[in-house]
Amino acid sequence: MNAYINNYELLCNAGNTQELMQAVYAKESAIVVDTTYLKDATAGLGKMSYDTIFTAMKEVTQKVLKSSNLENFHNTLLILGSSVGGMQECEEIFYAQSSFKNIDANRYSMNALSDYLLETFKFCNARALSTACTSSANALVLAKRLIDVEAYDNILVMGVDGLCYSTVLGFYSLSVLSNKQCTPFDANRNGMNVAEAVAALLIQNEKQSTSVELKGVGASSDAYHMTNPDPTASGAIASMKNAIEDADLSIEDIDYINAHGTATIANDKVESLALETLFSNKTYISSTKAITGHTLGAAGAVEAIVSCEVIKQSLVPPQTGLETLDNTHINVPLVPIEMRVKNVLSNSFAFGGNNTSLVFGV
Amino acid sequence: MKKIALKVTSASKVYAKEKLDMLEEKRLVPNMMTRRRLTRNAKVMLYLGDQCQFTTGKIVYGSCYSELEETARIANSVLNKELPSPISFQNSVYNTAPSYFSLIHKNKEEIITVSSGMQTSIATLKTAALQALVSGEKVFCVAIECINIKNIEEINRCTEYLEAGAAIVIEVIKETEHTKEIENSKTHGVIDSLQELMSVVTMFENGLDEILIEL
Numbered sequence: 001m002n003a004y005i006n007n008y009e010l011l012c013n014a015g016n017t018q019e020l021m022q023a024v025y026a027k028e029s030a031i032v033v034d035t036t037y038l039k040d041a042t043a044g045l046g047k048m049s050y051d052t053i054f055t056a057m058k059e060v061t062q063k064v065l066k067s068s069n070l071e072n073f074h075n076t077l078l079i080l081g082s083s084v085g086g087m088q089e090c091e092e093i094f095y096a097q098s099s100f101k102n103i104d105a106n107r108y109s110m111n112a113l114s115d116y117l118l119e120t121f122k123f124c125n126a127r128a129l130s131t132a133c134t135s136s137a138n139a140l141v142l143a144k145r146l147i148d149v150e151a152y153d154n155i156l157v158m159g160v161d162g163l164c165y166s167t168v169l170g171f172y173s174l175s176v177l178s179n180k181q182c183t184p185f186d187a188n189r190n191g192m193n194v195a196e197a198v199a200a201l202l203i204q205n206e207k208q209s210t211s212v213e214l215k216g217v218g219a220s221s222d223a224y225h226m227t228n229p230d231p232t233a234s235g236a237i238a239s240m241k242n243a244i245e246d247a248d249l250s251i252e253d254i255d256y257i258n259a260h261g262t263a264t265i266a267n268d269k270v271e272s273l274a275l276e277t278l279f280s281n282k283t284y285i286s287s288t289k290a291i292t293g294h295t296l297g298a299a300g301a302v303e304a305i306v307s308c309e310v311i312k313q314s315l316v317p318p319q320t321g322l323e324t325l326d327n328t329h330i331n332v333p334l335v336p337i338e339m340r341v342k343n344v345l346s347n348s349f350a351f352g353g354n355n356t357s358l359v360f361g362v
Numbered sequence: 363m364k365k366i367a368l369k370v371t372s373a374s375k376v377y378a379k380e381k382l383d384m385l386e387e388k389r390l391v392p393n394m395m396t397r398r399r400l401t402r403n404a405k406v407m408l409y410l411g412d413q414c415q416f417t418t419g420k421i422v423y424g425s426c427y428s429e430l431e432e433t434a435r436i437a438n439s440v441l442n443k444e445l446p447s448p449i450s451f452q453n454s455v456y457n458t459a460p461s462y463f464s465l466i467h468k469n470k471e472e473i474i475t476v477s478s479g480m481q482t483s484i485a486t487l488k489t490a491a492l493q494a495l496v497s498g499e500k501v502f503c504v505a506i507e508c509i510n511i512k513n514i515e516e517i518n519r520c521t522e523y524l525e526a527g528a529a530i531v532i533e534v535i536k537e538t539e540h541t542k543e544i545e546n547s548k549t550h551g552v553i554d555s556l557q558e559l560m561s562v563v564t565m566f567e568n569g570l571d572e573i574l575i576e577l
Binding site: 039083085087091094095098099100101103105106108109110111112114115126127128129130131132138141142145146148149150151152165166169170171172173174175219220221222223224225226227234235238350351352353354 | 363364399426427428433436437439440441443445446447448450451452453454455456457458460461462464465467468469470471472473474475476477478479480481482485488489492493495496513514516517518519520577
């Protein structure tokens with residue numbers, strides 16, 4: 001069985017799917033310079049408008065259900081990817097009370113989010129994954145494989161992460177947090193923007209007229225360092241090769257690559273090397289994190305939706321924020337490119353050297 | 363629902379009221395610098411991997427609370443208006459333990475980390491079964507909880523054992539007359555997030571090494 005992405009929706013700092021794509025093509029970053037999280041410094045962050053992460057998830061999930069061919073999710077598996085789970089709420093209680101006493105342990109971890117959706121929408125079952133910044137990309141990997149082996153007909157993949165003090169201050173402590181809007185692949189880039197998002201994709205075994213196929217998935221581990229990518233780019237190359245092979249495609253079949261492109265010195269250097277090695281300077285590459293920031297565990301799902309939109313709109317996204325290309329051996333467009341886009345590769349890389357690549361196509 | 367048959371080729375489980383003290387870190391990780399950075403979950407995983415004689419291949423790791431100690435350190439730093447330690451932050455992600463395992467064993471294969479609350483070990487088993495089915499390879503399936511942090515008594519209402527883990531190596535086989543559903547043999551006092559995997563290890567110890575699992 002093939003896996004088709006039939007419906008999707010998201011909420012991020014730029015708004016919903018339609019608003020995000022407008023911002024992507026207009027090169028309008030939705031990153032704000034924040035002064036509340038850090039004591040003596042500013043941070044470029046991707047903040048979305050919402051009440052709680054739970055209401056945001058419910059709203060996005062309801063929209064996907066309404067646009068789908070399903071009456072409910074009773075015959076649908078939920079696979080949710082997140083890196084912080086219920087941390088936002090637990091942090092708030094802990095900082096207010098300086099104690100764990102009033103924290104509900106069931107609302108701390110990843111299942112705080114998936115249990116809420118399971119209860120609200122009565123999915124047939126739910127699983128939550130957490131591999132840091134590849135969490136929802138890996139949720140898509142499992143979804144494709146479960147459809148392939150005919151274990152499920154319908155799977156809703158969610159990528160969810162809300163902003164937390166732990167992540168903003170954590171990335172700041174690693175000296176990789178930018179104090180302004182991030183500039184992926186730029187020679188003068190100065191780091192990433194932590195951001196938040198909720199993204200949902202309904203994957204089904206039946207093709208519809210507007211379907212985008214999840215054609216291939218690939219993953220690898222660097223086995224090199226907990227936070228720094230392997231400088232030889234072997235892990236990134238392996239995950240991309242695995243995904244393209246799984247899709248039964250060749251390098252030349254890929255029309256556009258939505259890069260991980262966090263704008264940290266290390267990631268962009270190594271990812272550029274991997275892209276240069278595999279694609280030389282032929283294939284268009286850009287990172288939409290210049291608009292959304294890095295939505296951590298939600299990034300794979302957010303960028304899967306961007307990839308589907310690129311295919312449907314036949315329009316390659318330009319690189320926002322780029323002034324001087326660091327690696328001149330890759331093809332990063334500065335303006336939107338109108339062309340038939342048949343296949344898109346999307347990369348997600350995470351702490352621990354966890355690499356995941358996905359191929360979407362028609 | 364699709365069910366597949368698995369053969370368990372090796373298995374191990376450990377649990378301790380406060381701290382597991384036989385993890386043989388010095389033998390398993392001779393490099394002191396690396397050893398000092400390991401989290402408790404990583405040390406337990408390295409021990410279980412050694413007991414199961416697994417070093418390279420696909421890994422599915424499960425933990426409901428994962429690196430609770432590092433997360434608590436970060437939260438206390440923020441509370442005290444200090445910057446978190448970069449090491450604590452890098453070690454706070456849920457895939458820390460399998461990432462250290464792969465780093466130490468130079469294992470470049472896929473890692474999936476499951477965190478499904480009290481359903482974690484059954485979800486980990488299902489995911490490992492899928493990975494074994496799709497790849498045709500042996501898969502290391504492991505679930506660990508290490509929650510022995512300062513003031514844990516303020517929040518712990520779910521386990522008598524603050525450190526515990528279970529692991530198996532599986533491969534897909536054709537169903538035979540020996541293939542059994544997972545028995546409900548609860549290990550008293552162990553956190554529910556590990557129970558199903560503990561049961562599979564107990565079955566293996568009792569000579570039942572073929573299980574059926576629903577994907």
